[in-house]
Amino acid sequence: MLARDESPLKRTPLHALHVARGGKMVPFAGYEMPVQFPAGVLKEHLHTRSSAGLFDVSHMGQLALRAKSGKVEDAARALERLVPQDIVAVPPGRQRYAQFTNHDGGLLDDLMVANFGDHLFLVVNAACKAEDEAHLRAHLSDSCVIDSLSDRALIALQGPKAESALAKLGTDVTAMRFMDAGPRQVAGLDCFVSRSGYTGEDGFEISVPAAQAETLVTALLENPDVLPIGLGARDSLRLEAGLCLYGHDIDTTTTPVEGALEWSVQKSRRTGGARAGGFPGADKILAQFESGASRRRVGLRPEGRAPVREGALLFADAASSEPIGKVTSGGFGPGLNAPVAMGYLPTSLAANGTQVFAEVRGQRLPLQVAAMPFVPNTYKR
Amino acid sequence: MTTLFTSDHEWLHIEGDVATIGVTDYAQSQLGDVVFVELPKVGRSLKKAEAAAVVESVKAASDVYAPISGEVIEVNEALAAEPALVNSDAGGKAWFFKLKIADKSELGGLMDEAAYKAHTA
Numbered sequence: 001m002l003a004r005d006e007s008p009l010k011r012t013p014l015h016a017l018h019v020a021r022g023g024k025m026v027p028f029a030g031y032e033m034p035v036q037f038p039a040g041v042l043k044e045h046l047h048t049r050s051s052a053g054l055f056d057v058s059h060m061g062q063l064a065l066r067a068k069s070g071k072v073e074d075a076a077r078a079l080e081r082l083v084p085q086d087i088v089a090v091p092p093g094r095q096r097y098a099q100f101t102n103h104d105g106g107l108l109d110d111l112m113v114a115n116f117g118d119h120l121f122l123v124v125n126a127a128c129k130a131e132d133e134a135h136l137r138a139h140l141s142d143s144c145v146i147d148s149l150s151d152r153a154l155i156a157l158q159g160p161k162a163e164s165a166l167a168k169l170g171t172d173v174t175a176m177r178f179m180d181a182g183p184r185q186v187a188g189l190d191c192f193v194s195r196s197g198y199t200g201e202d203g204f205e206i207s208v209p210a211a212q213a214e215t216l217v218t219a220l221l222e223n224p225d226v227l228p229i230g231l232g233a234r235d236s237l238r239l240e241a242g243l244c245l246y247g248h249d250i251d252t253t254t255t256p257v258e259g260a261l262e263w264s265v266q267k268s269r270r271t272g273g274a275r276a277g278g279f280p281g282a283d284k285i286l287a288q289f290e291s292g293a294s295r296r297r298v299g300l301r302p303e304g305r306a307p308v309r310e311g312a313l314l315f316a317d318a319a320s321s322e323p324i325g326k327v328t329s330g331g332f333g334p335g336l337n338a339p340v341a342m343g344y345l346p347t348s349l350a351a352n353g354t355q356v357f358a359e360v361r362g363q364r365l366p367l368q369v370a371a372m373p374f375v376p377n378t379y380k381r
Numbered sequence: 382m383t384t385l386f387t388s389d390h391e392w393l394h395i396e397g398d399v400a401t402i403g404v405t406d407y408a409q410s411q412l413g414d415v416v417f418v419e420l421p422k423v424g425r426s427l428k429k430a431e432a433a434a435v436v437e438s439v440k441a442a443s444d445v446y447a448p449i450s451g452e453v454i455e456v457n458e459a460l461a462a463e464p465a466l467v468n469s470d471a472g473g474k475a476w477f478f479k480l481k482i483a484d485k486s487e488l489g490g491l492m493d494e495a496a497y498k499a500h501t502a
Contacts, residue, residue, distance in 0.1 A: 035440075036413065040413050040414050041413055041414060041438065041439040041440055042413070042414035042416075042439055043414075045439070232413075232439060232440045233439075235440075236439050236440075305416075305417050305461070306417050306419065306437070307416070307417055307437050307442070309441075309442065331439060331440065332416040332417070332437070332438075332439045334416075334439060339417070361419070361435065
């Protein structure tokens, strides 16, 4: 008998396909997901950088936000009550990176917001999706209708051959630029396509009705340029690209300023802007824009070959006893053939080139603060 | 030469009072692509079941335990330069370290090849 608190793992509409392709299935955010396929994390990572990788991200939450007035601007104004981003200025057919903030200026989740002309389309993290939906309902139900699009799968097709792989299915995406998003036909199916992703590569995320997800993925995988990629390589790809993993690199205790995400907060929402503040934690976050924060998320390059992983404590020198920070993501970057990490340091030690030390198995290993992305991105702007 | 195995997927070649130790092909297939190996220092005395080496894949770090007690008399420096040897030749060129066996009676608790095959079946 199952213990009462052990809810069974959920499966995506592509579960059977993953198993048939030899995916090694592991629990992740309440789902049974492939961590790798027979090619292995290293080859999957490099294949995505050189050709095209196909990722099942159906565990993520997809939501439609519609204003009761029928006007997308009203949905955008409503959403701005929960995020520090300028949503009103996102034109139809475009997408923007955003975060839900809490009253301490911390982050409840990060998300993508697209303007689909008459409503907003949101993609949120799997582990947060129930809370995010409840958060939206609690705060925006006065003016908006929130629909959970749980009948849709989500796949990511990433890498230099992603565009040609879609062309082979009769979908011309050459006119799309990075962060364009909207409804499109792919292989005759009613999809939502965005030119974005989580690898640093040019590529697409495709929302497809769950019942047709396997048909679409099977058609994409008939192309020898396209390989299925597991969560292991998804993590190493996003780490090389310097992209945050929610719950690790950013969370309820980190602000957008501490998380080095200032670029994602438009001037219109900052002090002196047309719609300054008005989101949870605005006082703290906007004050940090003026006077800075005491700590900052930075890229870290270990000087040796040993990976420095999440949780490793950081020190100012090889002997000091007081930690000054912590690694929040770390591993091996196959594209660099070297270890890479990110973590938090006091702002005074956050300049590129600063040497710090991480404690790994009782030894102090030197690292240098380094600019991110570690691997240049190839977005089609 | 005798070859023995542990339930933690290490192999030992025994020649006289020296044991050469590595991880099995089954272990490397479970680890995935190895990107870093940390070896013990020559001269270190290891107790049975003590963490002796670390093998890291893209995703994770795993300890390699001393299958028996003894003093480290040689380590395979080639693994530092080419960690992928663990994937390509786990049972041969990718040996980790050699121990001067402290207590031969500890070998009695290890598996022969037939028993190890049954263990991983």
